[in-house]
Amino acid sequence: MGGAAPPMSFASNSYRKLNSWIPRNEYDMYAIGVQECAYKVDEHESEAASREESLFTSMGIPAQSEAAKAAAAAAERVGDDRTPLMSTSDHWLRAVSRAIGSDYRVLACESIGSVRLCVLVRKRLVPLVGAVRIAREATGIGHIGSNKGGVGVSVRIGQVALAFVNVHLAAHAGKTEDRNRNVVQIMRRLELDSSAHDEMQVVPTARRRDRKRRSAPVTGQPLKRAWPMTHHALFFFGDLNYRINMPRPVVLGRIKDNDWAALHEHDELLQLRMNRDMFFGFSEGELYFPPTYKYEYDSHKYDAIKNRTPSWTDRVLWKVRSGVHVQQTFYSHVKEISTSDHKPVQSSFRIGYPALLSDPQSAREARGDADDAKQHAWRVEFSNLVVSGVDGPHGVPVSQPYLTLEFDDLVDRTDNSNSNVRSVALLAPRSTSRRSKALWHSTGSVKPLWVRCDRMSRDVLRARCVVVTVRDNALVGDDDVAGQCVIELRPTVADGDEEDSMPSSFQVPVVLDTSYNGYLLGYLSVKRVPAESLLRPVVRQEDVVDDESFSSSTQQQLKQRQQQEEEEEDTVKQPEPELE
Numbered sequence: 184m185g186g187a188a189p190p191m192s193f194a195s196n197s198y199r200k201l202n203s204w205i206p207r208n209e210y211d212m213y214a215i216g217v218q219e220c221a222y223k224v225d226e227h228e229s230e231a232a233s234r235e236e237s238l239f240t241s242m243g244i245p246a247q248s249e250a251a252k253a254a255a256a257a258a259e260r261v262g263d264d265r266t267p268l269m270s271t272s273d274h275w276l277r278a279v280s281r282a283i284g285s286d287y288r289v290l291a292c293e294s295i296g297s298v299r300l301c302v303l304v305r306k307r308l309v310p311l312v313g314a315v316r317i318a319r320e321a322t323g324i325g326h327i328g329s330n331k332g333g334v335g336v337s338v339r340i341g342q343v344a345l346a347f348v349n350v351h352l353a354a355h356a357g358k359t360e361d362r363n364r365n366v367v368q369i370m371r372r373l374e375l376d377s378s379a380h381d382e383m384q385v386v387p388t389a390r391r392r393d394r395k396r397r398s399a400p401v402t403g404q405p406l407k408r409a410w411p412m413t414h415h416a417l418f419f420f421g422d423l424n425y426r427i428n429m430p431r432p433v434v435l436g437r438i439k440d441n442d443w444a445a446l447h448e449h450d451e452l453l454q455l456r457m458n459r460d461m462f463f464g465f466s467e468g469e470l471y472f473p474p475t476y477k478y479e480y481d482s483h484k485y486d487a488i489k490n491r492t493p494s495w496t497d498r499v500l501w502k503v504r505s506g507v508h509v510q511q512t513f514y515s516h517v518k519e520i521s522t523s524d525h526k527p528v529q530s531s532f533r534i535g536y537p538a539l540l541s542d543p544q545s546a547r548e549a550r551g552d553a554d555d556a557k558q559h560a561w562r563v564e565f566s567n568l569v570v571s572g573v574d575g576p577h578g579v580p581v582s583q584p585y586l587t588l589e590f591d592d593l594v595d596r597t598d599n600s601n602s603n604v605r606s607v608a609l610l611a612p613r614s615t616s617r618r619s620k621a622l623w624h625s626t627g628s629v630k631p632l633w634v635r636c637d638r639m640s641r642d643v644l645r646a647r648c649v650v651v652t653v654r655d656n657a658l659v660g661d662d663d664v665a666g667q668c669v670i671e672l673r674p675t676v677a678d679g680d681e682e683d684s685m686p687s688s689f690q691v692p693v694v695l696d697t698s699y700n701g702y703l704l705g706y707l708s709v710k711r712v713p714a715e716s717l718l719r720p721v722v723r724q725e726d727v728v729d730d731e732s733f734s735s736s737t738q739q740q741l742k743q744r745q746q747q748e749e750e751e752e753d754t755v756k757q758p759e760p761e762l763e
Contacts, residue, residue: 185523188222189278201282203519208284216349218422221297229269243288291336295319300334300349313339318373322365333369346414350421367696375410413591415507420499425452431492459699465500468514475526499530505671508535563632568625572701583656645673666693666700
């Protein structure tokens, strides 16, 4: 916002310009983020906004924020009987709420410095709203200054978890690595998991004769940094500040010719995504509009004083889990607003998901007979797990890797805390071709994860996932995490009345701080068993297996993967960035 007030006025009841960016009463849900939102509210505007408090109260906006209460208390202490002016955060929240319309309720509004994020939902959907979490992280001077950073909101609509993150990353050309570090810090430290984990890990049984095998430590710590993967949809947006690396005169010429493809080739963010260095698995719409920075104030002309190269600094990216369909219906800048040296960006989406997930009542009805359900449980089993191509957080290949497996944080828990987390030791690398990266493998089947049927219907279970974290026993603290991945249960859970599913193979990428970092493959099966199985330990022969227990199909999978890696090394590819 460039330190300017929103282009609207309570005093004159004028919202036209603001509605060009925030359409009125058009969507079921709004997530509105701004940066450099710091301005002084004048007396007339403060009084005009205060006269509409009854409207704001109906939208869930408190009459006074904590900042306003503190200002009033300070004025009272010095004997100032004038009505304190409305704070910037209070005025901004009321401005966007008034522009959207009275048929909405504010779910969350949070700021860090001048970075603000507000999430509103249509009132008819309020009964479906579950857990709402708010988090913020400063990435400015000394990694604590609030001039840069991110604000996040997690909200559950029915059983669907959505996350919104608004950021302001490091500025200036040549600061790409600083921006990347900002993203990593925000992703690591925002705490948007929507429920607590049971803190327990269980080490699988191993044969004593195998002295080379290292047991995974029982740390008692829950999984970390899983929220970007476990939410059904994550929207990451704001002033990302990534630049176009071309001379300014050339960029201006391309803009004049509407030659967007030529600019795409030199856009930092598109190049990072194409090389899988950042935002792996994220999508972005087509950039078929002029760069949003840097303009003259109150003008549609690019700034000619500081000679900054025009760039798409303001972006909207998203990431979804399997089974959730997100379609971007609009993505462009808003040329009508010129109160800043940036043009605001607007994007709209249509989100499709199984009807069962949208309504908790539907989920309850899908469970069938409760008495019968209480007599059964789901057993989720993994086997022949293989990890390859995984480097540690500092770019050095892992030396003592192990895995932790756990249901995503959105799953209903069983009363048996021993069933929630599994820790899996990995053997030393098997012999591979000289050009391929090391393959680490588990010792056959892994002790199963459990879910009670009365807490998880078949259809709801299909919408869940297991989060796998790759760790390195040679490292300590947060640095022991080498990546995470999500394994969806949807393809494996049997249809209809079938109680068991045949083991199905999977191969998923391992991601570390939004960068590609190898892959995990293996087998997964889901079985319906008597609930009494939850009350006794399950000891099976397949839990104690020989090192050569790989099935022929797994070996074939590995061979094909190695051949694919070698072909990729021999062929220099420059794929087009995925713009969905």
